[in-house]
Structure formats: C-alpha cells, structure tokens
Amino acid sequence: MKILVCITHVPDTTSKINFTDNNTRFNTAGVQFIIGPYDDYSLARAIEIKEATPGATVTVLNVGPADTEPTIRKALSVGADDAVRINAEPTDSFFVAKQIAEHAKSIGYDLILMGRESIDYNSGVVHGIVGELLGWPSVSPVMKLDIEGTKAKLAREIEGGKEFLEVNLPFVAGCQEPIAEWKIPNMRGIMSARTKPLKVVEPVSVDSGVKLQQFELPPPKGAVKMIAADNVAELVTLLKNEAKVL
Amino acid sequence: MAQDASSKKSLKQDVYDHPDFYAIDDLLTAEHKLIRSSIRDFVKKEITPYVEDWAQRAHFPYEIVKKFGDIGAFGPTVSEQYGGGGLDYISYGIIMQEIERGDSGMRSTASVQGSLVMYPIYKFGSEAQKKKYLPKLASGEWLGCFGLTEPDHGSNPGGMVTNFKDMGDHYLLNGAKMWISNSPRADIAVVWAKNEEGRVHGLVVERGMEGFSTPETHGKWSLRASATGELVFDNVKVPKENLLPGKSGLGAPLMCLDSARYGIAWGAIGAAMDCYDSARRYALERIQFGKPIASFQLVQKKLAEMLSEITKAQLLNWRLGTLMNEGKATTAQISLAKRNNVHVALEIAREARQIHGGMGITGEYPIMRHMMNLESVVTYEGTHDIHLLILGNNITGIPAFF
Numbered sequence: 001m002k003i004l005v006c007i008t009h010v011p012d013t014t015s016k017i018n019f020t021d022n023n024t025r026f027n028t029a030g031v032q033f034i035i036g037p038y039d040d041y042s043l044a045r046a047i048e049i050k051e052a053t054p055g056a057t058v059t060v061l062n063v064g065p066a067d068t069e070p071t072i073r074k075a076l077s078v079g080a081d082d083a084v085r086i087n088a089e090p091t092d093s094f095f096v097a098k099q100i101a102e103h104a105k106s107i108g109y110d111l112i113l114m115g116r117e118s119i120d121y122n123s124g125v126v127h128g129i130v131g132e133l134l135g136w137p138s139v140s141p142v143m144k145l146d147i148e149g150t151k152a153k154l155a156r157e158i159e160g161g162k163e164f165l166e167v168n169l170p171f172v173a174g175c176q177e178p179i180a181e182w183k184i185p186n187m188r189g190i191m192s193a194r195t196k197p198l199k200v201v202e203p204v205s206v207d208s209g210v211k212l213q214q215f216e217l218p219p220p221k222g223a224v225k226m227i228a229a230d231n232v233a234e235l236v237t238l239l240k241n242e243a244k245v246l
Numbered sequence: 247m248a249q250d251a252s253s254k255k256s257l258k259q260d261v262y263d264h265p266d267f268y269a270i271d272d273l274l275t276a277e278h279k280l281i282r283s284s285i286r287d288f289v290k291k292e293i294t295p296y297v298e299d300w301a302q303r304a305h306f307p308y309e310i311v312k313k314f315g316d317i318g319a320f321g322p323t324v325s326e327q328y329g330g331g332g333l334d335y336i337s338y339g340i341i342m343q344e345i346e347r348g349d350s351g352m353r354s355t356a357s358v359q360g361s362l363v364m365y366p367i368y369k370f371g372s373e374a375q376k377k378k379y380l381p382k383l384a385s386g387e388w389l390g391c392f393g394l395t396e397p398d399h400g401s402n403p404g405g406m407v408t409n410f411k412d413m414g415d416h417y418l419l420n421g422a423k424m425w426i427s428n429s430p431r432a433d434i435a436v437v438w439a440k441n442e443e444g445r446v447h448g449l450v451v452e453r454g455m456e457g458f459s460t461p462e463t464h465g466k467w468s469l470r471a472s473a474t475g476e477l478v479f480d481n482v483k484v485p486k487e488n489l490l491p492g493k494s495g496l497g498a499p500l501m502c503l504d505s506a507r508y509g510i511a512w513g514a515i516g517a518a519m520d521c522y523d524s525a526r527r528y529a530l531e532r533i534q535f536g537k538p539i540a541s542f543q544l545v546q547k548k549l550a551e552m553l554s555e556i557t558k559a560q561l562l563n564w565r566l567g568t569l570m571n572e573g574k575a576t577t578a579q580i581s582l583a584k585r586n587n588v589h590v591a592l593e594i595a596r597e598a599r600q601i602h603g604g605m606g607i608t609g610e611y612p613i614m615r616h617m618m619n620l621e622s623v624v625t626y627e628g629t630h631d632i633h634l635l636i637l638g639n640n641i642t643g644i645p646a647f648f
Contacts, residue, residue: 014263070276077280184291185284187318187331187341190277 001056001147002107005046006100006114006126007075008036008090009068013119019215026120026215035071037182038115042175044183045145046113047079053147057081059107063090063099069198077185077193088203092210093121097129102204104134109170111152116141116174127174137167140174253307254299258610260290261527262347264519267557273564274336281337285344288317293348297471298609301349304466306473308389308431310352315386319345319356321364328368328376329384335570339512339563346513347520350619351472353513358427359383361506363390363436366448369501370492375450379434391432391460393423393451393477394499400425401632402648404496408439408479410449417489419449419482425626429475430462436490437477438499448490448498457482468622470615504580507627508570511583514623515559517616518591521598522552524611528602539601548597555590562586578640585633592620 011017012032020027035043043060050056060075060083062068072083086099104112117124124140131138143162144155147169154165154173185193227235240246271279292313300307314320322338324330331337338360346353364383367375382388399405408421419439429435435451435458451458457480466474490498526549529540539545566583569575595617599606606613624630632647639645 014261070280073276074280077284182287184287184317185280186316187281187284187322187333187337188326190280190284190318191326191332194277 001049001053001111002109003046003049003056003058004061004100004104004107004109004112005039005043005058005075005080006061006063006112006130007039007043007071008115008118008120009033009062009064009071010036010118010120013037017217019217023215024212033068033071035074036115036118036120038117038119038174038176040115040182041177041179042113042115042173043075043078043080044180045175046111047183048180049111049145049147050079050081059084059109061086061100061103063088063096063203065089066200072198073193074185076196076198077189078183079189080196082197082199084199084201086203087200091212092208093123093125094129094208094210095206097126097133098206098208099203100126100130101133103201104130111147111170112136112172113145113175114172116176124174127172131172134170134172136171138172138174139165139167141176142173143176143179145173145175145179252305253296255295256298260294262286262290262294262520262523264347265522265553265556266560267553268561270557270560270564274340278336278340281333282340282344285317285319285341286347288313289344289348293345293352294612297349297352298612298615300471301351301615302470302609304464304470306351306355306431306471310355311389311431312386314356314359315384318384319360320384320386321360321368321380323360324364324368324380324384328380329382330364330368330380334567335508336564336567338509339567342509342513343516343519343563345516347516349471349615350513350517350623351469353509353516354427354469354472354622355389357506357509357513358392359390361509362392362502363434365505366392366436366490366498366502367450370448370490370498372487372491374487375490379450383434388433389428389431391426391428391435391477392499392502393426393429393435393437394503395423395425397422397424401629403438403499404446406438406440406446408437409441410439410447410484411442413483416486417449417484419451419479419484421479423477425463425474426460426477427469427472427474429460429477430473432460435460435477437479439479445494446496446498447494449484450488450490451477451479451482451484452488455482455484466622468618470618500577503627504575504577507580507584508566508575510623510627511559511566511580511587512563514584514588514591514620515556515563517620517623518552518556518559518587518594521591521595521613521616522549522556524613525549525552525598525601528605528611532603545601548601552594552597555594559583559587559590576640578636581628581633581636584628585630585637588620588624589630592617592624595620 012034015031018027046058050058058080060080063086090096127138146153156163318331322331322333326332410417410419437449459478462475532539599613
C-alpha cells in the first residue's frame with residue numbers, strides 16, 4: 001500500500017503575526033515553522049498504518065520553496081520513507097491541490113492523507129479539490145481511520161455528533177485529532193532521516209485565478225473590565241453603549 | 247507507555263520557550279534544532295507534567311528509563327552500531343539542556359547512563375563487552391550506574407579503598423561506593439577499584455552477583471525524583487571478562503567525568519533558562535502597586551542579569567561543544583564551563599525565587615525544585631572549589647589539590 005501524506009510548513013501556533021510591504025507579505029523574521037498540526041495527526045496515522053501493514057510505504061509531500069526542507073526532514077524522522085517537494089510558493093488552495101493531484105497521478109497512491117486544514121490560511125479545501133481532480137472520494141474531517149482490505153472504515157465529525165462511513169480505496173482524507181497521537185522524532189529517526197530520499201519536482205503551471213491583495217490583522221484585544229456580580233445594570237449599559245452588542 | 251498510575255499530572259500547561267538573545271540558534275544546524283524541539287516536546291509530555299509530584303514524593307519514576315531509551319537520550323554520541331545515536335557533542339549538549347530544563351534529577355539519570363556507563367564501556371570495553379551491554383543500555387532495557395566516589399574519598403578519588411584480588415579464574419571485589427545516581431534500580435555498575443598493585447581498573451558488576459547490594463540513600467532535599475544509593479561489595483566474585491581492558495589508572499574514570507561534566511555545563515543552563523522564563527512571565531503578570539512587578543527597576547535588574555549570564559553561558563557551551571566535536575576540548579576548559587554554568591544557574595534560580603515571591607517556594611512553579619537540585623549539581627562531578635583548583639593548576643602548572 002502506498003500512502004501519500006501532504007504536509008504544510010506553517011508558523012508555530014505561538015508566533016507573532018505581522019506583515020510587510022504594505023500588508024502584502026507575511027513577515028517570517030523570528031518565526032519558527034512547524035508541520036501543520038492537523039497534517040501531523042494524519043502523518044502519525046499514516047505511520048501507524050504503515051507499521052501494521054507489511055510492505056506499506058509513506059511518502060511525504062510539501063508544496064513550498066527550499067526553506068521548507070527542515071520541516072520535511074522532521075516528517076521523515078518520525079518514519080516516512082521518502083519525500084517530494086514541489087518547488088513553488090503555495091499561493092492558493094487550487095494551485096496546491098493541482099500540484100498534489102498531478103504528482104499523485106504520476107505515482108499511483110492508494111491513500112492520500114492531509115490535515116483538515118492548514119493553520120496559516122485555514123481554507124480547508126485542498127483535500128476536496130484533490131479528490132475532485134483525481135476523481136476519488138474525499139472525506140473530512142476524519143477522526144478515525146482503519147484500513148480493512150480494499151476498504152477503509154472512517155469516523156467523521158459532523159454537527160452535534162459523528163458519522164461512520166465505509167469508503168473504497170483510493171480516497172483522500174482531511175484528518176484531525178484523535179485519529180492518532182502526534183509522534184515525537186527520536187534520535188535514531190533523526191539520524192536516519194539524513195539519508196532518506198527527498199526529491200525536488202518543478203511545479204506544473206496553473207492558472208488559478210486568485211490574486212492576493214492585502215492582509216489585515218484583527219483589531220487588538222481591549223482590556224478586561226471587571227464588573228461586580230450584582231451590578232447587572234452596569235453590565236447591560238456597557239454591552240449596549242461600549243461593546244455595542246445589544 | 248503510560249505513566250505509573252500513582253503519578254499525579256499537573257493541570258498547568260508547560261509554555262516554556264528558551265531565550266536566544268545573541269541569535270545562537272543561527273550557529274545550530276536544522277538537525278540540532280529538530281533534536282531540541284523533539285526533546286523539548288518529550289520533556290513537556292513525559293516529565294514536566296509529573297515531575298513536581300515525583301519530587302515532592304521523592305519518587306524515581308522507573309518507567310522513564312525505557313522512555314529515555316526510546317527517544318534516544320542514552321548515549322547519543324555512541325556509534326549506531328551499538329545502539330547509540332551517532333550524533334555530535336552539540337546534539338548531546340542540547341539533549342542534556344532540554345532534559346535538565348525539566349529536572350536535574352532526570353538529566354542525572356540520562357547523563358550517568360550515557361557518559362558514565364556507556365562511555366567507559368564504549369571507550370575502554372572489549373568488543374564482547376560493547377555488544378553485551380551497549381544496546382541494552384541504549385534502549386533503556388538496562389539501567390546502569392557508575393561507582394567512583396567512596397564514603398571517605400570524594401574529591402580525592404585516588405585514595406579509594408575499594409579493591410579486587412586475582413583469584414585465578416575470577417576477581418574478588420571488596421569495598422563500598424557512595425552517592426551513586428541510579429544505583430538502587432541499576433542492572434549493572436561500572437565500578438572503579440584498585441588491583442593488588444594499587445592500579446585503578448574499571449569492572450562491570452551485575453545485579454545478582456553474590457555479595458553485591460545497592461542500598462538507597464533516603465532523606466535528600468535535592469534530586470528527589472532521581473534514585474541515589476550506595477554500592478556495597480562483600481567478597482563479590484566478578485568474572486575476569488568483566489574487567490574493562492582498554493585503559494587503567496585514574497585517568498580512565500576522569501575521562502568519563504569530562505564527558506559528564508560537559509553535559510552538566512549544558513544541563514545547568516537548561517534549568518537556569520526554565521527559571522528565567524518562569525520569572526519573566528511571572529513578573530509581567532504579577533500586579534503590585536497597580537502595575538506588573540516587571541515595571542520596577544529592581545526586578546528588571548534581576549531579569550537583565552539573568553539573561554546576561556544565560557547568554558554568556560550559551561556561547562560558552564556552543565564553543566565548548568565545537569571543541570569537543572573537534573576532539574580538542576581540555577579538562578580545564580570543561581571545568582571552567584561546568585563550574586561557571588552551574589554557579590550562574592544556582593544564582594539565577596535564587597533570583598527567580600525572589601521574583602516569584604511566596605509562590606516561588608511552592609510546587610506551582612519549578613523554581614525551588616531547580617534551586618534545590620542545583621545544590622547537588624554544584625557539588626557532584628567535581629565540586630565548585632575543585633574545578634577552581636583544576637583551573638589554577640592549568641594556569642600556573644602548580645597542583646594545589648593537597
């Protein structure tokens with residue numbers, strides 16, 4: 001079984017976000033990058049499936065420039081067999097999905113996993129577009145995934161509950177917790193990742209039709225105003241006149 | 247593997263991040279940074295949520311041994327052929343720094359296993375010894391300890407009285423060792439003892455050998471999450487193949503100490519950075535006289551001095567690690583780093599304790615635990631004063647030890 005795991009290279013969740021060039025570029029100075037947390041869950045599940053399935057392989061894919069390679073090496077150090085980097089800025093969801101689909105066609109995978117969404121632009125649509133481009137089913141957000149022969153049993157989060165599905169391979173899944181526990185690389189894994197293959201592939205050209213214009217930060221949080229528990233009148237006045245939510 | 251069911255998990259989230267005032271991260275490789283983030287994640291998952299409870303109860307969490315083995319914290323510089331990590335000395339330093347950021351007792355468990363048990367077997371052991379012991383020590387299947395210090399011989403190890411006699415088909419070992427980290431749970435001990443000619447040799451003593459016991463030392467106010475004990479040898483028959491053939495004389499155990507002290511130089515700064523990070527956050531949150539205590543000059547002075555000492559020590563560690571990688575670091579250079587870094591870590595812990603006010607003495611914050619732990623670290627592996635004499639000897643060429 002060949003599994004492809006698509007990972008994003010995103011700012012650590014505690015990073016301070018600001019922009020340069022008239023709010024058109026994200027300022028990466030001093031920012032630590034990590035594997036997208038949802039992608040990391042899907043990677044962990046892929047490794048578990050690989051460990052339980054003789055002959056299974058896990059390939060990691062990232063669409064990004066060369067500076068994403070340390071993030072890719074981390075994915076290799078937790079147990080992926082090889083990696084592919086599509087050498088391009090991941091400008092929008094369609095662009096990224098198209099790159100993934102083109103690569104997947106050229107190899108022939110049985111399963112494509114990724115996070116339910118990235119945590120930088122949070123579009124949450126790449127898995128759906130990849131499924132569409134390949135003509136495969138796509139399911140998200142998947143919180144449980146078990147392979148049974150040529151099928152998989154999935155649990156998906158839906159409003160107010162869970163949905164249980166059976167899907168034929170091949171398919172695409174956008175994953176979230178608790179599908180698996182994040183894996184921490186061990187020192188032997190880090191050593192072996194040094195020599196695992198990381199192939200760089202040039203992108204296919206895509207006319208995506210989306211152009212970024214500007215970023216805008218949310219307004220800064222105001223200070224907390226404490227009101228005595230028995231002073232409901234003041235609370236109502238403030239909600240009405242200051243917060244303007246009533 | 248689950249925690250021991252009796253371990254109480256802290257509800258507080260560990261939000262530690264290290265200060266990097268001089269952009270020393272730029273001197274590290276991407277792999278060094280991956281090692282650091284991995285060990286930090288491991289510590290945040292397996293150590294810091296529980297360590298306060300372990301320390302309060304003076305409980306050594308034995309299950310951590312296997313976990314250290316799995317993550318690769320034992321013998322990271324030992325060749326992969328014997329189950330080690332095959333990593334460089336900067337990596338080793340980073341691993342010790344991150345573990346001691348969690349707790350000095352936990353770091354002691356790891357550095358004794360790596361630098362004092364695996365290192366002498368790796369450097370001075372026969373091929374058969376390396377194959378027999380190293381993979382099991384690296385994986386955490388076995389725990390080891392190191393016996394050099396004796397009840398009457400601490401700073402003067404050359405005066406040791408533990409000895410062995412050649413009985414033809416085996417050696418007969420007698421004596422006692424004291425202040426031995428890991429001893430109560432150790433499967434093997436690397437023991438330094440004199441032969442009939444008074445020459446120091448290393449012997450591997452295994453649990454279960456008749457006459458060998460490891461009583462635990464109770465009532466410590468420091469390194470409470472780490473098991474410390476004695477090694478007692480009462481006519482222990484040690485097979486001849488358990489003698490380390492590669493090196494004899496006091497220089498052999500001193501080489502092990504160089505490696506361990508190097509790890510301590512990094513580790514102590516881990517503890518110091520945890521104290522600084524906690525103090526900085528606390529000073530910004532704690533309101534007195536209507537503003538955060540970080541607004542006051544005396545608190546800023548403390549924080550500024552802490553960061554200055556941490557930054558100097560980080561540079562020292564990085565440079566020393568580079569020299570270690572090149573095989574050029576001297577005993578005196580290692581002494582300077584061990585002595586300086588533990589000393590400043592202890593001062594930083596004390597200042598951080600003051601910034602935390604009364605909260606600093608509780609288990610809500612890691613400060614008092616680090617401070618008490620560092621009181622051991624400043625004494626073991628060459629006391630604060632002995633390292634001065636090593637430096638003095640290096641400067642003047644005149645030994646002033648006795």
